[in-house]
Amino acid sequence: MTSKEVRNAFLHFFEKRNHAILPSFPLIPQQEAGETNATLFNTAGMQPLIPYLLGKEHPKGKRLASSQKCIRTIDIDEVGDNTHASFFEMLGNWSLGDYFKEESIQWSWEFLTSKDEGLGLDPKRIYVTIFSGGEIDGAQLERDEESYRIWSRIFQSHGLNPEQRIFEKLKDNWWSAGDNSPSGTTTEIFYDLTGELTEGLTQDEFLTFEEEQKLVEVWNNVFMEYVKENGKVIGELPSKNVDTGAGLERILAVIQGVPSIFDTDLFLPLIQLIREESDTISERSARIIADHMKTSFFIFSEGVKPSNTKQGYVLRRLLRKSFREMLRAGIIETLIPKLFEATKEIYDGVYELDGEGIATLPLIQKEWEKYVTILEKGEKRMKAYKDKGKTLTGSDFAYLEQTEGLPLEITLELAERVELPITEGYREEYEKAKEEHRTKSKTAGAGLFKGGLAGDTPKIRALHTATHLMLAGLRKELGDHVYQRGSNITEERTRFDFSHPEKVSREVLDRVEEYVNNAIATDARVYTDVMKKEEAKASGVVGSFWEKYPDEVKVWTIKDEQGNVYSRELCGGPHVEHLSQIAEFGRFRITKESSSSAGVRRIRAVLE
């Protein structure tokens, strides 16, 4: 069976059992602002149905089924093994206070094993798990005897010993969509990919084979009875619901008798295109490129562009990870449009895929170039280090990640390429440096640390860089007596104290705003230099609290392509790489100017 046949068979099976068939919701959840379950993408078929699982009446009735586009990035590092993909389709059926465990389990079994109406899978290759009972999310719950009885009956009727087929777990057989969500116990259905385990298993064997991916989970039936708030079960739902989810890609691998989801018709055309470009590429790299490009195409198709926040950030990361694999295999970016076309063909007639994905090729090109620039800069730096006889330490990795956007694994590769030595304990040191950075940011949030950043997010970086521009603007308007006296930056605003004896008029503030926004509009770049403190001072770098800095200081310069310098300041970072990363959050606006203490003024400003 092809993917289209399996998808249709599933929907048809449940339509015949009086389920209304829903079209897939978009990948990006249409949630109210501030809703606690807000996620960047739909991660399960049930997610858009949460209000109905909580009790709201659904216009299509109490039995629903769909094939939902999903993106999960939580397992992103697993992508490349046999069973994980970042984009996948979830086949699901739901009962909103209608049928419960009996029909749900029976129908799953029928769909999987029936030759006429379903997939005709071999019952001997099916194993299941049920909820073991125990304490979970603050509730003490019983073992799921009812599911055990139903499964026992089914297995026995096929001459199979339930003891060797039904296993139990606690956490894995409990499901919710987050800390505030309907939740319940589950029964999971597994299939033996090898066809060699037909004698039945012990619980230990089951766990081992699951770990080895010989057994693959194909369906999860959740019996939703509870509601969770802030991670704790707080009560029962108004009705008992069923929420099931079956990963189409995995089911297909099973049906098509192939060892991985990447060998099914949902991936093969992409893998083949990649192999045509490089016949020596590793299996894992080919899979990562195929997966990430497919997912990127779907994200583009919903109108998202690469950026440093939210869905745009996920997109940028996916693109960069596949660029990395492509470059490693000597594949260039001209392959990308071919992969997009092939993706479109795979899903032709299944989901609405407008031309957006294709229309964004220039953007991809820009992303590619940006990435290559980062790599080139990184490589140059490694060479310079090598010339100096340096050994790369964990803090160097953390520093490069923070300031140059070079992730650890790429720095590692670059360092290896120039044969730069690396300290033995670099990993631990790197983690420690990152942890220290986080703690520092927290302290900063409490306003105790110069720089005053309440964390390191793209928005905070943007406001931080904008604050440098604002200081330069203030000095231009008011004079060189203006120095930073304190600052505190959160996601919402920057608060900045500076030396100046009197109130600053609105006209001046307007001109400072204009200075900042004009600079942002040039998309100037942010450069860092490490300099001797005295040298920096002498060359007119703006800075306060010099005494708190070590002998070597970091100087941040904001300069456009024509060489115009908008700001040059001493600072520990972190900042954006170029100013369009500020523009993503809107225009810079000074919202308030007031007195802070004698001779010190305070400004609040936002990006909106």
Ligand code: SER
């Ligand atoms: N919500 C469950 C899952 O995502 C079943 O649909 O696995």
